[in-house]
Amino acid sequence: xxxxxxxxxxxxxxxxxxxxxxxxxxxxxxxxxxxxxxxxxxxxxxxxxxxxxxxxxxxxxxxxxxxxxxxxxxxxxxxxxxxxxxxxxxxxxxxxxxxxxxxxxxxxxxxxxxxxxxxxxxxxxxxxxxxxxxxxxxxxxxxxxxxxxxxxxxxxxxxxxxxxxxxxxxxxxxxxxxxxxxxxxxxxxxxxxxxxxxxxxxxxxxxxxxxxxxxxxxxxxxxxxxxxxxxxxxxxxxxxxxxxxxxxxxxxxxxxxxxx
Numbered sequence: 001x002x003x004x005x006x007x008x009x010x011x012x013x014x015x016x017x018x019x020x021x022x023x024x025x026x027x028x029x030x031x032x033x034x035x036x037x038x039x040x041x042x043x044x045x046x047x048x049x050x051x052x053x054x055x056x057x058x059x060x061x062x063x064x065x066x067x068x069x070x071x072x073x074x075x076x077x078x079x080x081x082x083x084x085x086x087x088x089x090x091x092x093x094x095x096x097x098x099x100x101x102x103x104x105x106x107x108x109x110x111x112x113x114x115x116x117x118x119x120x121x122x123x124x125x126x127x128x129x130x131x132x133x134x135x136x137x138x139x140x141x142x143x144x145x146x147x148x149x150x151x152x153x154x155x156x157x158x159x160x161x162x163x164x165x166x167x168x169x170x171x172x173x174x175x176x177x178x179x180x181x182x183x184x185x186x187x188x189x190x191x192x193x194x195x196x197x198x199x200x201x202x203x204x205x206x207x208x209x210x211x212x213x214x215x216x217x218x219x220x221x222x223x224x225x226x227x228x229x230x231x232x233x234x235x236x237x238x239x240x241x242x243x244x245x246x247x248x249x250x251x252x253x254x255x256x257x258x259x260x
Contacts, residue, residue: 001245003136003165003223031055031070033077042066045102048094050082058098065099067091104239107218111160111227114214115207117182119143120156126256130226131215132159134172134189138245139224143190145251152260159186162211162223170208171197178204228254 030044034057038044042059050056053072060066069078082090111129126149132139149155161177163170178200179185189195225243230253232238242250252258 001138001141003133003138030057031074031077033075034068034070037068037077037079042068044068046098048098051084051090056082056094058095060099060103065095067095101236101238108227108229108239110214111158114160115177115211116158116160117176117186118156119159119183119186120150121153122156124150124153124156126155126228127158128155128226128228128254129158129160130224131162131211131220133162133165133169133223134176135165135169136223140190140192141245142224142226145245146255148259149255149257154257154260155255160211160214161208162215163208164212164215165223168197170205170212171200173208173211174200174204177207226254228256 030038034044037059042061044057044059046058048056048058050069055070057068057070058065059068066079067081069080069082070076071078081092084090114129116129130139130142146155146157150157161173163173172195175195175197176182176185176189178198185195220243222243224245225241226246227239227241229237230240240254242254246254
């Protein structure tokens, strides 16, 4: 269950916001065929080892990760999936390491730099970012569901306030962000207190606008949408997300443990 913005409906991608317009640090050193693809709009993120005398490059376009293989003569580039004699995919792991993982790290930094309201102990070890609209009833339900972890000091939520669901949503988001004590104001609102929007300084209104832009750039369409970090079996840290209210299983996964 979630509240859906009518502005747009598209596939979620945490990569979307950080793949548009980025330029690889070694763009001037790219082989000519790979540079030609970059000139056409692909973002090249890095090079990886490839068999058969080829060179591999991890790239992306419009949130879609792509592998580029440069032929041994350096004159031609092939886009696609490379398989070995047994049909095993040799591309997926390379894209995961060289494109998705670094872009997810960049996305996490974007979330950190957004305009959010703290919910819980700032020193809590687990951080979850949640896009919240003041008019979203499911955001309030998520608030209630997560109280055991937050009140135990195990998890901190950072509510990225957006205004997307109703005409007064931007004003309500600005009123919460501009409150003397935003955390207390959000707490009261999430507990059921109603409040009227009030005029806010221009910089607060711009914070809501920036949050809305981030919401759209990430390809999101529903509140709440929560992003959290998880550790893979290989020990790397990746980002996972949940749109709408999570199931009990997913809630435990998001919070990192059973309810205290």
